[in-house]
Amino acid sequence: MRLRNITTICLTLFILGDSQAEIEHAQRSNRQMAVTVCNDYRETNRLPCFVSRKECPGGFEVIERFANSTGPSYSACRDKRHERPRHYRSSSRLFNTNNQQLLDQFKRLIGEIERHQTGAPAHLPQASQDKLAVFFSGIDLSRIRLAHSKALTNGCFTDCRIIFCASKDQVDVWTNPHAPVLTIRLLHQLAHAERCEIQGGQHRFVQTWLRHLPEDVLTALERGEPIDTKKIHFAIYMETHANNRAESICRRVRCIKD
Structure with a gap:
């Protein structure tokens, strides 16, 4: 009799538990x-x-x-459009001599750009972050900052954390909290920052996507002259990807095609 009661209780608990799981x-x-x-x-x-x-x-x-x-x-x-290239380099691959040299040059480039930075970097307005969060869910937009640097002659350039631009007016437009503006160029740079995060940080980003720094850029670094961002050669895939991302997002938000 006692065994029957125990069996009945166990069966009841099992059925209730299974039913509760189905309900949940x-x-x-x-x-x-x-x-x-x-x-x-x-x-x-x-x-x-x-x-x-x-x-x-x-x-x-x-x-x-x-x-x-x-x-x-x-x-x-x-x-x-947001896929890794077919021949993706393993993250465990060690840097070779050329990669290390490229990393050192990249650090020098960033150091020069930061040295000529004017004012403190600014964050994207909260309204812009809220509007773009659904598209850039792979990164924390609140950690991305924008700054003006006199070391650049044109365009913008990112070190994965900060987007540096040659035009102070452009930075002011993007970071104005009272009238936030989204443009194709901003979305393009955010796509680079996103790719850097996905890649696993600045070192792997540079190793995978930066092809080389031309002599013109290295000479400008040596002489302390302004740098032309168009001469910094990243892989064509990355630039195409950033363009596609920017255009795709721009079609879905109120965006200026600059």
Whole structure:
């Protein structure tokens, strides 16, 4: 009799536990499940993913769509253009002599740009961060800063942490908290910062994407002359990727094509 009671109690607890698990699973909303998929995708691939209440927009691909649970339907979306190159270098690969020389030159370049920086670097306005967070989910936009440097003759350049620009007016426009402006150029530079984060930091970013610094740039460094950012040769893939990212995002937010 006692054995029968124990068996009955165990069966009851098992059934209740199984039912509770089913209830808890059913209570997970479509959005929660889409967020879980995106989190797994980011962790596994170190690539951006965002959750959309509607269908994934053009240029984006559905990883999985959820519509059978509670709440409105949601999709986990990834940017089809945002992929690593086919011949991706292993992060465990050691720097060779040429890579180390390139890293040293890059550090000198950054040091010169920082030395001629005017004023303190500024953060993106909160409104811009909020608008772009869904697209740049792979990085913390609050940690990205922008600064003007007299060491540059044109354009902008990033060391992964700070986006340096030759035009102070451009930096002021991007960082104005009262009238935040998004432009193609800003999105392009943010795509570089994002790629650097995905790559695993500045060293691996430089090792993988910076092809070489021409003699003109090295000579300018030696003489303390302004540097032409167009002569800093990164891999074509990275520039194309940044352009595609910027144009893709610009189509979805209020953006100026500068």
